[in-house]
Amino acid sequence: MRDLQSEPVSALPRRLAGIAQPKLARLCEETAHRSGLGDLLARRYSGKGIALMFHEIHADVDGELRTGCGPAQLAHIIDTVRAAGRDIVTIEEGLRRLAEPDSRPFALLTFDDGYRDNRTNALPILERAEAPMTLFVPTGMMTRELYAWWIALREIAKTRDAVDIPPMERRFECVDLASKVALMRQVTAWIGTDNARARSLAPTFTKYGVDLPALVDFYAMDEEELKTFARHPLVRIGAHTVSHRFLSGLEDAEVAAELPANKRYLEDLLGQPVPYLAYPHGDEDACGAREARLAAQAGFEASFTTRPGHLFAAHLSHPHLLPRMDVGYAPQSASALASRLNGLHRVIAAGFVDPVATLA
Ligand SMILES: [Zn+2]
The missing domain is CATH 3.20.20.370 (Glycoside hydrolase/deacetylase)
Known part of the structure; x- marks a missing residue:
């Protein structure tokens, strides 16, 4: 593993x-x-x-x-x-x-x-x-x-025990730290260097109620x-x-x-x-x-x-x-x-x- x-x-x-x-x-x-x-x-x-x-x-x-x-x-x-x-x-x-x-x-x-x-x-x-x-x-x-998809993804992983990512046709069970880290890793790997894949996560972020400008406002100067x-x-x-x-x-x-x-x-x-x-x-x-x-x-x-x-x-x-x-x-x-x-x-x-x- x-x-x-x-x-x-x-x-x-x-x-x-x-x-x-x-x-x-x-x-x-x-x-x-x-x-x-x-x-x-x-x-x-x-x-x-x-x-x-x-x-x-x-x-x-x-x-x-x-x-x-x-x-x-x-x-x-x-x-x-x-x-x-x-x-x-x-x-x-x-x-x-x-x-x-x-x-x-x-x-x-x-x-x-x-x-x-x-x-x-x-x-x-x-x-x-x-x-x-x-x-x-x-x-x-x-x-x-x-469009800081990595911050949005982390916010969802932090706050949920299961996350659906429809563009990947995947459901991630993420009840503990290791599985949340694994989710981040696997989605990041799936995106690779494909801007369209990164963008395809936008409806997922919306579905989970992520306010990306507010998150960027929280984390960035x-x-x-x-x-x-x-x-x-x-x-x-x-x-x-x-x-x-x-x-x-x-x-x-x-x-x-x-x-x-x-x-x-x-x-x-x-x-x-x-x-x-x-x-x-x-x-x-x-x-x-x-x-x-x-x-x-x-x-x-x-x-x-x-x-x-x-x-x-x-x-x-x-x-x-x-x-x-x-x-x-x-x-x-x-x-x-x-x-x-x-x-x-x-x-x-x-x-x-x-x-x-x-x-x-
Ligand atoms: Zn950078």
């Missing part, structure tokens, strides 16, 4: 594609970690920089169905990164260090979507650690127009909060498209419109340049060479995917397909974190491929 407790929901579509079975991946991570061989095996895969991804920082991790992590995990990751010899720096400084052979190793902390708990729960930890962060914000999250947050010396704001859809499923013209529109919106709202982008979802099914070309065209200096891997000087030739690793899920084992910090994670997810992740 699939282990429901230790895999990030966002990683699931990739896992189901057969690239790595979760149990096998975990076994590899654990063996490498315990034997001390991980660092050795991953030597080629260990780069000057790493970009780490978080989403929500929950006070009640189980209550939010383990879709984020807690403040203690964030603090622990910061300590572990520094103990491994990496400075935590801004994206701008990280790119500068990539270009400089003698610079110190670094880590970037990035947060996606604009959740309010990034201010209430993450910022105090970051302040204590004096660690800078970048928050990638979709326009729709601020305007409350975002509003424009005034974002403006205040953006003025904090440790905070930088990045772009994350207008609608947070899977870009690969959109026409050229839609992608070409979304990217600069979100950039302009944030720059106008905040009165500061927004030079960096994170693609929504970010795996190789959700974005690729076309998106990289359009991101450059929209005026971004660098763009982050969720390809597994570390950052190398060679990435300066591919600044719009930078790898980034999810560490903001709970619970997380020491070996899973270690494999992301030493580079073994790329080997486990993709095999002994090119250490410099770009298109895959």
Whole structure:
């Protein structure tokens, strides 16, 4: 049976594609970690920089169905990164260090979507650690127009013991945490990178009485909060498209419109340049060479995917397909974190491929 407790929901579509079975991946991570061989095996895969991804920082991790992590995990990751010899720096400084052979190793902390708990729960930890962060914000999250299907789905799973999802022809019994987490995982996997499938859940949300703008209003910062947050010396704001859809499923013209529109919106709202982008979802099914070309065209200096891997000087030739690793899920084992910090994670997810992740 699939282990429901230790895999990030966002990683699931990739896992189901057969690239790595979760149990096998975990076994590899654990063996490498315990034997001390991980660092050795991953030597080629260990780069000057790493970009780490978080989403929500929950006070009640189980209550939010383990879709984020807690403040203690964030603090622990910061300590572990520094103990491994990496400075935590801004994206701008990280790119500068990539270009400089003698610079110190670094880590970037990035947060996606604009959740309010990034201010209430993450910022105090970051302040204590004096660690800078970048928050990638979709326009729709601020305007409350975002079709945030993952938030709607979670709300239904949290509050019901059984959920019917007619487009999947499935009824989920979900009386406890494990089955609620499993529901989230299975529906997310079914959606894959298909915008139409995501949209097909709208009548289900209506049937269960979900008020999506109110939910977004509850979980996400509003424009005034974002403006205040953006003025904090440790905070930088990045772009994350207008609608947070899977870009690969959109026409050229839609992608070409979304990217600069979100950039302009944030720059106008905040009165500061927004030079960096994170693609929504970010795996190789959700974005690729076309998106990289359009991101450059929209005026971004660098763009982050969720390809597994570390950052190398060679990435300066591919600044719009930078790898980034999810560490903001709970619970997380020491070996899973270690494999992301030493580079073994790329080997486990993709095999002994090119250490410099770009298109895959
Ligand atoms: Zn996102």
